Amino acid sequence: MLATAFSKQNIPVKEGVYVAVAGPSLETRAEYRWLRSMGADMVGMSTVPEVIVAAQMGLPCGAVSVITDECDPDNLQPVNIPEIIEVLGKADKKLSEIFAEVIGKLG
Numbered sequence: 001m002l003a004t005a006f007s008k009q010n011i012p013v014k015e016g017v018y019v020a021v022a023g024p025s026l027e028t029r030a031e032y033r034w035l036r037s038m039g040a041d042m043v044g045m046s047t048v049p050e051v052i053v054a055a056q057m058g059l060p061c062g063a064v065s066v067i068t069d070e071c072d073p074d075n076l077q078p079v080n081i082p083e084i085i086e087v088l089g090k091a092d093k094k095l096s097e098i099f100a101e102v103i104g105k106l107g
Contacts, residue, residue: 001105003063005098016041018065020048032073043071062102066091 006013019035021027023045027035035043049063054061068084 002098002100004092005047008101009094011094011098014067018042018044018047019071021045026079027071029073029076032071032076035071036067036073040071042067064095066095 002014017039018041019038019042021035021043025045027043032043037089042065044067047063051061051063066088068087
């Protein structure tokens, strides 16, 4: 259902290995290399803990993450918090529309 809703909005959906780390944190190049060596495509501080709690409660769930950092040690750029916030802000409106559509179909 989520993939269909994203497709209707012409938003690409990517799949990969998401690794959660305790936060708040911003990873170093060495940490990215280590995470990448374990198979990580993306790294973040949320999504995984929430899904674990949902599973413990027996609550079916789907997860969506807005990726602002792709765990790429060979193309690491200086951290730009305003840019991260801007990316998230742009995603907010579209995600709200998608979630409203999906929730409406759950009945």
